[in-house]
Amino acid sequence: MITKNKLNRKQxxxxxxxxxxxxxxxxxxxxxxxxxxxxxxxxxxxxxxxSKEEIxxxxxFQLAEDFFNSLQSIELEHGGADEKLQKAVxxxxxxxxxxxxxxxxxxxxxxxxSEPYLTDFLEMRDQYEGRFIQILIDGNESGIFKTLDxxxxxxxxxxxxxxxxAWYKPGGKLSPKDIAGNVTDVFINGLRVR
Amino acid sequence: MITKNKLNRKQxxxxxxxxxxxxxxxxxxxxxxxxxxxxxxxxxxxxxxxSKEEIxxxxxFQLAEDFFNSLQSIELEHGGADEKLQKAVxxxxxxxxxxxxxxxxxxxxxxxxSEPYLTDFLEMRDQYEGRFIQILIDGNESGIFKTLDxxxxxxxxxxxxxxxxAWYKPGGKLSPKDIAGNVTDVFINGLRVR
DNA sequence: CCTACCGATCGGTAGG
DNA sequence: CCTACCGATCGGTAGG
Numbered sequence: 001m002i003t004k005n006k007l008n009r010k011q012x013x014x015x016x017x018x019x020x021x022x023x024x025x026x027x028x029x030x031x032x033x034x035x036x037x038x039x040x041x042x043x044x045x046x047x048x049x050x051s052k053e054e055i056x057x058x059x060x061f062q063l064a065e066d067f068f069n070s071l072q073s074i075e076l077e078h079g080g081a082d083e084k085l086q087k088a089v090x091x092x093x094x095x096x097x098x099x100x101x102x103x104x105x106x107x108x109x110x111x112x113x114s115e116p117y118l119t120d121f122l123e124m125r126d127q128y129e130g131r132f133i134q135i136l137i138d139g140n141e142s143g144i145f146k147t148l149d150x151x152x153x154x155x156x157x158x159x160x161x162x163x164x165x166a167w168y169k170p171g172g173k174l175s176p177k178d179i180a181g182n183v184t185d186v187f188i189n190g191l192r193v194r
Numbered sequence: 195m196i197t198k199n200k201l202n203r204k205q206x207x208x209x210x211x212x213x214x215x216x217x218x219x220x221x222x223x224x225x226x227x228x229x230x231x232x233x234x235x236x237x238x239x240x241x242x243x244x245s246k247e248e249i250x251x252x253x254x255f256q257l258a259e260d261f262f263n264s265l266q267s268i269e270l271e272h273g274g275a276d277e278k279l280q281k282a283v284x285x286x287x288x289x290x291x292x293x294x295x296x297x298x299x300x301x302x303x304x305x306x307x308s309e310p311y312l313t314d315f316l317e318m319r320d321q322y323e324g325r326f327i328q329i330l331i332d333g334n335e336s337g338i339f340k341t342l343d344x345x346x347x348x349x350x351x352x353x354x355x356x357x358x359x360a361w362y363k364p365g366g367k368l369s370p371k372d373i374a375g376n377v378t379d380v381f382i383n384g385l386r387v388r
Numbered sequence: 389c390c391t392a393c394c395g396a397t398c399g400g401t402a403g404g
Numbered sequence: 405c406c407t408a409c410c411g412a413t414c415g416g417t418a419g420g
Contacts, residue, residue, distance in 0.1 A: 027221035028306065031415060043416080044389045052415065082386065108302060112222065136385075145385045148376060152368070153385070156377060159357030160350035167349070174346070182342060183350060190384025191330075191339045191347070192276065225399060237400080238405045246399065 010048045012038060017055045022101045026056055026109040056109060057117055063106045064124050066095045071131055081139025082188055088132060089161065090180040096165055097176045103165035129154055157187055204242040206232060211249045216295045220250055220303040250303060251311055257300045258318050260289045265325055275333025276382055282326060283355065284374040290359060291370045297359035323348055351381055 016037050020029040031052055035042040049055055070091035074084065096103045110121050132154040139145035147153050161183055174182075210231050214223045225246055229236040243249055264285035268278065290297045304315050326348040333339035341347050355377055368376075 025219065025221055025305070027219055030413075032413080041390060043391080043393095046416065047389065111219070139385070143387060146387045147385060149368075152373075152376060153380060155357065155361070156354040156380065160354035163349065163353030163357070174343075179346075182346060186347060186350065186381060186384070188384050188386050190380070190382050190386075191333070191341060192382050192384075193337060193340045194388070224397075226397080235406060237407080237409095240400065241405065 013045060013048055014055055014058055018059055018099075018101045018105055021056070021059070021109055022104045026105070026112045053112070053114060056105070056112060059102055059105050060110050060113065060117075060121060063095070063099075063102055064121065064128075066098075067092065067128055068124070070095050071128070075131065081135055081142060081144050084135050085132075085139070085188065086180070086184045088135060089157075089184045090177060092158075093161060093164075093176045093180040093183075096161065097168055097170070097179070100165040100168045100170065103162075107162050107165070129158065132158065153187075157183075207239060207242055208249055208252055212253055212293075212295045212299055215250070215253070215303055216298045220299070220306045247306070247308060250299070250306060253296055253299050254304050254307065254315060255311075257289070257293075257296055258315065258322075260292075261286065261322055262318070264289050265322070269325065275329055275336060275338050278329050279326075279333065279382065280374070280378045282329060283351075283378045284371060286352075287355060287358075287370045287374040287377070290355065291362060291364070291373070294359040294362045294364065297356075301356050301359070323352065326352065347381075351377075 013034070017029070017034055020034055020037065024033075030042075031045055032042045035045050038045075071088060074087045074091060077084070077087070079087075111118070113121055129151075133150045136145060136147045136150040136153060140147050140150065161179075164179065168179075207228070211223070211228055214228055214231065218227075224236075225239055226236045229239055232239075265282060268281045268285060271278070271281070273281075305312070307315055323345075327344045330339060330341045330344040330347060334341050334344065355373075358373065362373075
């Protein structure tokens with residue numbers, strides 16, 4: 001079936017592009033690089049995609065959707081802010097580690113999106129961060145946490161996790177749950193022995 | 195004096211380049227962009243610098259030196275691992291906030307360095323991280339900390355701080371000391387009230 | 389999916 | 405520091 005092959009090819013283009021964008025950056029990756037990596041001519045790419053930027057858009061917005069979906073289920077659950085934070089981080093890390101290359105592109109190449117995609121992207125990011133901030137504020141109000149600056153703390157928390165795709169190896173000794181466990185334990189309980 | 199003007203111009207080129215590299219990325223910034231931003235022709239840049247990459251090298255290695263120097267003094271001091279960590283983070287944040295644009299370039303554009311600079315750069319980074327890891331290990335051995343995985347924790351710690359230049363505004367409400375205080379307090383004592 | 393090709397732009401040099 | 409220019413490469417299109 002032509003349609004199916006086309007879909008597979010498109011998927012393949014996006015996957016290879018993701019790898020190259022991660023390794024070399026979006027701007028430094030040429031369509032000829034990508035094409036030769038796949039084994040076709042550069043011009044042939046345009047039978048499957050509209051433009052170079054469309055590839056970046058697909059990578060970024062697909063992952064944004066994954067992040068949002070992973071939060072959705074948690075927020076309906078009951079439990080203290082510490083539990084909620086723990087679960088939110090686990091979900092976040094699970095999305096992150098499912099496709100580390102795509103995550104790396106997501107976090108460091110989004111600025112090459114043109115308008116209106118760029119604005120949309122930043123709005124989604126703010127919304128997502130806002131949900132984490134709300135968890136910390138709730139924890140503060142219920143007396144579980146002592147956050148001085150919820151936004152600052154969330155940015156520090158997410159940054160420490162989001163850097164992971166840069167070095168995470170899928171076959172490593174740490175599972176997503178281990179990673180999330182380590183990170184949230186440090187953030188919630190701290191390093192100090194008591 | 196010709197020499198002095200030349201030095202100033204070179205400094206100006208590096209500063210403007212730093213801004214553009216941060217905003218658009220190294221690969222997406224052309225020498226013509228840079229030149230017109232300064233108010234000269236692209237060809238004239240080459241009276242002051244050898245190549246586009248030389249600018250990146252200067253930015254990256256200058257900052258690497260600053261980071262190393264800032265650690266130097268601390269390691270000689272006495273005090274517990276918690277104190278040492280606190281001080282190391284303050285120094286780190288001070289370097290970071292002294293030139294946020296250069297820091298942002300340092301952390302996200304180094305991969306465009308060619309060999310042998312790339313290898314040198316990564317070795318320096320590993321050494322620097324190694325010193326933080328040693329502080330955590332010392333803290334573990336002296337019973338102050340309970341780090342499960344010192345390397346993992348250091349990467350999380352540094353990542354959470356290093357993301358700052360992306361949003362830090364020099365005139366903001368938080369001073370470098372405040373920032374370092376917030377971060378180390380979270381990492382050492384955790385968010386949980388006790 | 390290919391060949392052939394487009395206009396634009398790239399980093400950089402020669403020569404003054 | 406400029407004008408003039410180089411070869412290479414860019415993203416993308418036409419037409420089959």
